[in-house]
Amino acid sequence: MIYLDYQATTPLAPEARDALLRWLDGPDGTGFGNPHSPHRMGRQAAAAVELARDRVAALFPPGGKIIFTSGATEAINLAMRGTAGVGSISVSAIEHAAVLDTARALGKHHELNVAADGQCNVNQDVPQDTRLIAVMQVNNEIGTIQPTVEWHRKAKENNALYLCDAVQAYGKIEVTGADMIAISAHKFHGPKGVGALWVREGLDLSEVQTGGGQEHGLRSGTLSPALCAGMGVAALEAKDRMERDAEHIEKLWNKARGMFDGWELNGSDTARWHGNLNIRKEGLDVARLMSDARDVMFSAGSACASGSGRTSHVLKAIGLTQEQAKSSIRIGFGRYTTAEQLEQGCSKILAAAAEQGV
Incomplete structure (x- = not known):
């Protein structure tokens, strides 16, 4: 199988896997401690969590704190529900469902x-x-x-808070300023089941999940030292490799763009992360394409909405017709994608498309 779906999830970095295993039980069987316990094993686990917190924070702007969560969806809910009050919420039409659905649930x-x-x-x-x-x-x-710096400035001018979903940006490009920023570890080669909300210093959130008062009294529940440690090491690797990863991905982008000559690009060519190639071909039956090229892992849209049968709200928002949206595919590549894998995968997709006569 050839994996070309990096926006859905990324392969676990070997370094993150090693850190994860260390705190599941450890080489001496003492790495499973509760980080909220006062004894020696608990303090060791807590130290691993705090080291991970520092590593994750290193890729954020200065002047904020990290709240560990189960992922970006929980982080977004904490941000939006934890700042609930009088007034309306303004969200872009192409936000992730975690933002759009929460905004709708909160009302105006x-x-x-x-x-x-x-x-x-x-x-x-x-x-x-x-x-x-x-x-x-x-x-x-x-x-x-997106021009997030300008949107942060506009929020300030309107006496509003600014929340940035940086799930697809963190570890790849510089994360810009905001009042709150949500991320998920498995999007930058960390483990699934852990994420974080960065909160600007001086901003007070209301508790959303009640219980034991962990995570600055904002997110109750026992933290997993293993997941936090894996996320921390993934962040450390992303920081060290950011420039190399970007250069590698740019080469892959140029190769893929050349192979799909004649296909229409969805979204900007320049203001874009080049590890994401979303393209369309008139008359393409994407369901058949995915079946015929089943050993290539790519997407017909966001993984979070797959199987819903709904046309992508993102593609609709940029003006595509239902037919154009349904003839679109997304190819995602990154750190561990080789040029040979990309070429083989794209060739299989192109051959399957040719069988349709498009």
């Missing part, structure tokens, strides 16, 4: 328009009573990079 909300290239223009108006603006840094479906 406003959707920000995006251009045909997927950019959310900062010059558009927001309601006067806006209390929170949420615009993601890199879109998970089309890879568009």
